[in-house]
Amino acid sequence: MFRVRFAPSPTGYLHIGSARTFIFNWLFARRHDGTMILRIDDTDAGRNTQTSEDSIxxxxxxxxxxxxxxxxxxxxxxxxxxxxSKIFEAGHAYRDFTPAEEAAEKAHATGAATWLCNPDMRELPREESDRRAAAGEPFVLRFRVPREPVRDITFTDEVYGAQSKSTADIEDFALLRSNGLPTYHMASCADDADLRISHIIRGQDHLTNTFKHILIFDALGATAPRFAHLPLLIAPDGAKLSKRKHGPVVSVTTYRDAGFLPEAYINFLCLLGWNPKDDREKMSINEIAAIFSFEGINRSNAVVNFSDEDPIDPKALWLNSQHLYALPVDTLASRLEPWAAGAGWSPAPGQLLQIAPLIRERMKTFRDFASVADFFFLEPLPPFDPAELVPQKGDTAMAAKVLERAKTVLAAAEFTHDGLDQALRAAAAEIGVKAGQMFQPIRVAACGRKVAPPLFETLAVLGRELTLVRLDRALAMLRS
RNA sequence: GGCGCUAUCGUCUAAGGGUUAGGACGGAGCCCUCUCAAGGCUCAAAUACGGGUUCGAAUCCCGUUAGCGCUACCA
Incomplete structure (x- = not known):
């Protein structure tokens, strides 16, 4: 039985890299009927916030x-x-009484040179160590990294393959801080062992930490889990994504607020560092879960392609439009409801169902809804330039003639796609204008702008009454 | 600095010894067309560099360079 965990530390909002890590864990768990565990890694009390936890x-x-x-x-x-203390009693750790300030100083003094251990503390006799601890002297519990003789720690990463590092290059890292709280390494391994985690799937920034973790698992007498490290998500400038440097693009809420479909966003994140080995791009989470494997994960970091002008990766936008288009109309209509409400509109029952098919391929995200569908809800229309009513290769007189003719024709025409098609094309022929020259003034009169969904369907949704009112108003604009 | 990891079009990626180095996004053009989209077709665009191994290297090995990560009593 496979058990995996996602272990965020609540020190910020849910980062898109973290979200991807969660997703890959989830995928692995669902693929193998395993158990998905959420563990809040909040051992650094100073930096944790409730706000952060809420946002996660x-x-x-x-x-x-x-x-x-x-x-x-x-x-x-x-x-x-x-x-x-089990590790300590087994002799795999020792107390380091060096005051924090002094340790920092020492690390500084050696420059950025590799710091391995403080031999005085590492070799401190147990009796003295016990005595000083009993006297209340603060200490850090450090792992006694085996180095006589030096040996290689090895493991096989599910993604990166065979890994090896000499203990000569691993410092005596802390297990317990001087305030008694465990460090990340200690808490994480203790919990992973206790929760019987079978696979640790996490960011590649932990790849080198893994050697330390294996040391801890060994010292605990526990079998180390399997490891799968994920390539990191980075910014176009090659730097790790950070809030300070890159702003809101690193938060998943940005994509939520931008009107993304979560399933599309998940799809996008999955394609960053993983691929199905065929040419599929648009996939549901369940489709991915059915075929997910570590073999599809690659080893180099992936750039999230945003810019100052556009904070959203174009491919994410495209994938979203694909998912949007694939949604059943009634589902789309109900997903549109909150966005209509957000724009301050109150759609009539069934209205969104009529509008949805007209705008579905004109939205990249829900945020486009307001600008694409406004004229269905705004009455009267916002002011527009009467010059817009003038058709290609025509003039004001032609616009007026078209609108006049449209009024009489639409007063009688059947308000369906076919009915309007027939009536308006016939009208164009009668007054001697091209179909396009006929349609454009009507479109602008009805929608308030030149760019809109196809005319017949649009008018059919708008209805005869409203259409005629708008034609009159446009005519009045033309005359004034 | 030490150690580790990585390196294919602008971006996401396929190709794990033999391909005109494939697909997608984005860009350009054409077609379709009542506008805009959507869709279809076409084009431009990559194996970081240098050495090996091999009949043959994007693919294996070494070096260089570059990027990233770890090197905290952060996670």
């Missing part, structure tokens, strides 16, 4: 992906302490 849940809720078990690291401190 908000983000996950929007994505619509579930999990099976949930834990909070701060509620498991006893376990961490117990396992840390």
């Amino acid at each position: 849940f908000d983000g996950l809720r929007w994505l619509g992906l579930d999990w099976d078990e949930q834990y909070r690291q701060s509620e498991r401190l006893d376990l961490h302490a117990t396992l840390a």
